[in-house]
Amino acid sequence: MQYFELASGYKMPALGLGTWQLRGSTCTKTVRTALKLGYDHIDTADVYGNHQAIRQALQGTDTDGIFITSKVWRADLHHDDLLKMGNRALSELGIDHLDLLLIHWPNRQVPIAETLAAMAEWVQQGKVRSIGASNFTIRDLQEAQQVTKVPISVNQVKFHPYNNQRDLLAYCNDHGIVVTAYSPFGNGSLVGDRKLMRIASKYDRSFAQIVLRWLVSKGVVVIPKSTNPNHLADNMDIFDWELEPQDYEAIEALDR
Ligand SMILES: NC(=O)c1ccc[n+]([C@@H]2O[C@H](COP(=O)([O-])OP(=O)(O)OC[C@H]3O[C@@H](n4cnc5c(N)ncnc54)[C@H](OP(=O)(O)O)[C@@H]3O)[C@@H](O)[C@H]2O)c1
Numbered sequence: 001m002q003y004f005e006l007a008s009g010y011k012m013p014a015l016g017l018g019t020w021q022l023r024g025s026t027c028t029k030t031v032r033t034a035l036k037l038g039y040d041h042i043d044t045a046d047v048y049g050n051h052q053a054i055r056q057a058l059q060g061t062d063t064d065g066i067f068i069t070s071k072v073w074r075a076d077l078h079h080d081d082l083l084k085m086g087n088r089a090l091s092e093l094g095i096d097h098l099d100l101l102l103i104h105w106p107n108r109q110v111p112i113a114e115t116l117a118a119m120a121e122w123v124q125q126g127k128v129r130s131i132g133a134s135n136f137t138i139r140d141l142q143e144a145q146q147v148t149k150v151p152i153s154v155n156q157v158k159f160h161p162y163n164n165q166r167d168l169l170a171y172c173n174d175h176g177i178v179v180t181a182y183s184p185f186g187n188g189s190l191v192g193d194r195k196l197m198r199i200a201s202k203y204d205r206s207f208a209q210i211v212l213r214w215l216v217s218k219g220v221v222v223i224p225k226s227t228n229p230n231h232l233a234d235n236m237d238i239f240d241w242e243l244e245p246q247d248y249e250a251i252e253a254l255d256r
Pocket residue numbers: 017018019020021043044104134135156157181182183184185186187188191206208209223224225226227228230231232234235
């Protein structure tokens with residue numbers, strides 16, 4: 001496993017398990033399988049409705065070594081709503097702190113300073129270690145950075161070969177914000193891409209490993225989702241090999 005250093009001073013695993021649309025026993029089983037395989041990072045959100053299913057999977061595991069991210073929905077960004085959501089999330093997950101809390105989507109109806117002040121309070125109380133954003137544009141990040149007392153450690157955005165986030169990544173790199181790529185396989189839409197398949201066969205790898213390797217080599221965290229144990233194992237095997245520059249560039253050229 002590789003780790004990226006956050007502006008908060010904590011380390012974040014470069015690979016995590018995505019859990020959007022995973023519910024109930026499917027979610028519990030998938031998280032359990034991932035933990036057994038060695039995943040040490042789980043990505044969830046209040047709106048996914050699976051905190052309790054994840055808690056069941058975490059039973060008997062030392063959660064200190066597991067990096068857990070959750071997200072507060074855009075309707076809960078006022079101070080008191082955020083703290084209420086956060087406390088509920090901790091009790092649903094059965095943990096005493098989150099590693100990372102993200103604003104799931106920006107909401108212009110709520111002053112960003114109010115939301116960030118609530119998050120800073122939570123950091124002070126030790127209930128969350130790092131804070132960040134999701135689906136924030138450069139402008140959204142600039143506004144947030146102007147008013148926050150606690151650094152924005154992460155911005156989680158849709159990022160895959162058809163949706164290359166060059167400008168946003170450059171901005172984040174310049175400002176010490178780690179980018180997390182969600183839907184790294186375009187929620188399945190990249191499956192079968194002929195160029196990716198050709199590169200994959202050259203390395204005797206899967207298309208999924210090629211995409212994840214491309215993202216991680218940019219310093220981007222990846223959170224692929226899979227319920228298939230073989231795919232979960234496949235998605236972990238991305239750290240001890242490299243893409244050659246011409247293949248890296250061929251993937252860059254897939255941007256639409
Ligand atoms: N912040 C946000 O607004 C936001 C939005 C969307 C998603 N997310 C996060 O990002 C995570 C990942 O994104 P996602 O759920 O949209 O989908 P994704 O990870 O891009 O794609 C999931 C699909 O890829 C397949 N897959 C996974 N590994 C594979 C492999 N090695 N070979 C072949 N197929 C493979 C899965 O099928 P199998 O199950 O059959 O393997 C599934 O159909 C989410 O779960 C969530 O945690 C965040």
